[in-house]
Amino acid sequence: MLVFNFWFFSGLAIISALLCITRRSPVVSAMWLVVTMFSIAALYIILGAQFIGAIQVLVYAGAIMVLFLFVIMLLNLGRDEPTDLPGWWGHAITFGIGTLLIVELWAVTRIVPAGEVRLPAGTMDRVMEQEGVVGAISSTLFRDFLVPFEITSVLLLAAVVGAVVLAKRRI
Amino acid sequence: MGMAIDVTTPGGFVLALLPELVLTCWMLVLLVAVAWRHRDEGDQQMAGQLALMGLVSTLLVVLWMWVKGAYPETLTGMIALDGFRYATSAIFLIGAILVVMLSLGYLGRERILVPEYYVLVMLAAIGMLFMASGADLIVIFLGLELMSMAIYVLAGIDRRSAFSAEAAVKYFLLGAFASGFFLYGIALLYGATGTTNLTQMHYQIVTLGLETNLMLLAGIGMLLIGFGFKVAAVPFHMWVPDVYDGAPTPITAYMAAAVKAAAFTALIRVLLHALGASDAVWMEIILWLSVITMIVGNLIALAQTHLKRMLAYSSIGHAGYILAALASGSERGAAAFLFYILAYTLMTLGSFAILAAVGTRGERDVRIDDLSGLASRRPWMALAMTVFMLSLLGFPGTAGFIGKWLVLSAVVSADQIVLAVLLVIASMVSAGYYLPVVMAMYMKSAPSEDAHSGSGLIGAARWVVGIAAVLLLLLGVWPNRVLDMAADGAEGLRPAPTRILTD
Structure with a gap:
């Protein structure tokens, strides 16, 4: 199933x-x-x-x-808007890049990372059991990665200020 | 020994992030002040002065931490506490302070009434500080995005100008594209080493012998493409001329100086600190990027007739010189980089300040020939511009010369003679576009009686030009103190290549 x-x-x-x-x-x-x-x-x-x-x-x-x-x-x-998509050469380039990405994806799955890099089998289950589904995320997000989390809030503030500045009516 | 900071305690955590926190608090105060008073030019001046105070106090905090010699107790934190962080943070803050001083008069003259301008300048500076202090790829990425987000908006802040809008859209689309590459590179590096922390990454690579792991190499490649866009290295430089040309001149100066320096700072930290063990791979790539960037940037700059575009291409050439320092792959190269970006920030901001002063009818239209006879009408401005041009050229007696000489000696000590020769040739070619500016100012007569009548430095811009010119000359003849500081800043950046043997 x-x-x-x-x-x-x-x-x-x-x-x-x-x-x-x-x-x-x-x-x-x-x-x-x-x-x-x-x-x-x-x-x-x-x-x-x-x-x-x-x-x-x-x-x-x-x-x-x-x-x-x-x-x-x-x-x-x-x-039915008139399309501005490029012609056959555009499709050819798109197809080429797509093929490249698929080949790369295949190559990446072939590379087995060094054993020490991977988590030991069953680690996730153990963490889930101890901390629960939400706890496993929150302890990482708010303890180990607290600095990036706070920077994200400043980043969002920058985006809000920028959007308001660019979009306000009065110049 | 300096002040040890334990980042696991709340107090130590705040102390480690003190410059960023101080600047963020000032930014929030400024944001509230701007929401309250935003009607006329007087309010905008107040916002600019508040921003200036915030940036100066942050600079003082950074210098205090540097003097105290703060260092971390544990090595694998997310925030770096080392000389390289303090030195680069100080340089970004000096750049941001000069940009704010330049903008105080400029915005009024161009009738741009957007007090949030200064909030965005500060937000970009916060992003730069995080790029300097990040010892984790996630922090560096978020710093990069924070800086870029603010700069996208600043490039398009003049909403009556179609060129400004074009600059913002072009920079936004290509910047977002580059961020995608950058993030993909981080994901691949994480896949190969199982960590995003720079110190841990180094140890994983060394202990597990991942130096030529395919996934790691793909990650390095993607990361270099992302950085290549941000530092405007050829062949990722296509956006530079239009974006630099269309953005308001103080913002162009900000992009050419501080933004580029921040991207280089993060690049150097990632390459030397985390990927030092794979240096055989990336040194080769950086070497070729440097060669092609120097050649293309300088050759296209030769063909420019407009001052702003010429300065844009010249900044591409300078990215090539900085990449050459990086191609040496040593702490000596990093020290050369520190001195070089300090000098480069000063001369770039100074020359753009002069451009803003002569471009009263739009800086985009200032041709190099339009400077004819400036020396007889505005002797001090012409003198300062001469200092900036000679320093950009690397003329002995200016800071630009010392910077180039340091880069050259780092390159030679890494046995890359071909790169050194190309660097010297590229510098000689650059005389072909810097000297005509000086010749036009001193040897040609003004085209008409009222030429340059409207041009002049407004208010604090005078100080920007004066400080930059004096510092460049001082550093050119008396660099020892700053050279020591640069060497101190680069020390310990590259961890020892220890290999802990495992079977």
Whole structure:
């Protein structure tokens, strides 16, 4: 059952991602992206990371996709806009880069990292048992990686100030 | 010995991050002040002076930590406490202070009323401080993003100018693209070594013998592409001319000086500190990047007729010289880098300040020929510009000469004679575009009676030019004290290549 679920959601993620980039209408593309996000959330849950799966649905499939749709509505993109995508040579370059990335992905999976680099088998299960799904994330995020977490808040402040400065009406 | 800081205690943690915390608090105070008073030019001046106070007090904190010689008790923290951090932080803060002083008069003249400008300058400075202090790839990445985010907005702050908008969009898109490469590189390095901490990464590489691990090499390559964009090394320099040209001149100076120096700082720390064991690989890449950057930057600069574009290409050439210092792969190269960026920050900010002063009808349109006869109308300005141009050229008696000589000696001591020869040739080529500026000012007569009548340094910009010119001359003839500080700053950056044998 687990194996079937894995292949089902992986296939769904890939197919919907392909549909997302090949559909002409931006709204339809965005909808297929939602399906991709959901499938990835399912993969997280299969991997035992329920919390990240839930966050994936809330943040990506929920909040970010709503923003996407808002922008599409605000820009008032119609159904059949004339495309500015490049011709056959553009597709050739895209295909080339895509092939390169797939080959690279394959190469990376072939390289087995040194044994000492990998966590010993069963570490994750032990941590989950001790701290719970949320605790395992929060102790890392708020203890070991507290400095990066705080820098992120300053980074978001910078983004907010920048967006307001660039978008305010009065010059 | 200095002051030991235990970062595991709350007090030690605050102490280790004191410069960043002080600057962040000042930034928040300024943000509130700006939200409260933002109606006219007077409010904007107040914001600028507040920013100036914050940056100066942070500089004092950094210098205090340096004098105290703060060092960490444990080696694997996320925040570096060493001379390299204090030296580079001080240089970024000097750059930011001079930029704020330059902007005080500039924004009023150009009728740009955006008091948040100074908040963004401070946010960018906070990002730079984190890039200098990060001993973990995640901290360095977040610092880089924080700095870039503020600079994207600053490049497009003049909303009536289409060129400013073009600069912002171009810089944003290419910068985001480069960040993608950078992050991919971090992910691969993490995959290869199992850590993002620079010190731990070094020990993993040495003890596990990962020097030529394929995933590690791919990670280094991706990281170098990301850094290449940020430091504008050829072939990742395509965005530079348009972005530098379109952005408001003080911001162009900020980008050319402090932003570039911050990217180099992080690059040097990552390469020397974490990846020192794989130096055979990256030294070769940096060497070629340096060669091609020097050649292309200098040759294209020769063909420019407009001062701002010429300075943009010249900054690409200087990135090539700094990369040459890095290609030596030694602490001596890092010391040369420290002195070089101090001199480079001063001369870049000074020359852009002069450009802003002569460009009363738009700095983009100032041709080199437009400077004709400046010496007879504005003798002090012409003299200062001459100092900056000669220093950029590396003329003996200026700080630029000492900087280039240090880079050259680091390169020669690493037995890279070809690179040294190319560096000298590139410097000679650069005379072909720096000297015409001096010749135009002193040897050509002004085209009309009222030429240069409108140009002049406003308020604090006078101080920027004066301080920069005097310091460049002082460092040119009396560099010993600063040379000692640079050597002190680079000491211990590269961990000893110990190999703990495991079977």
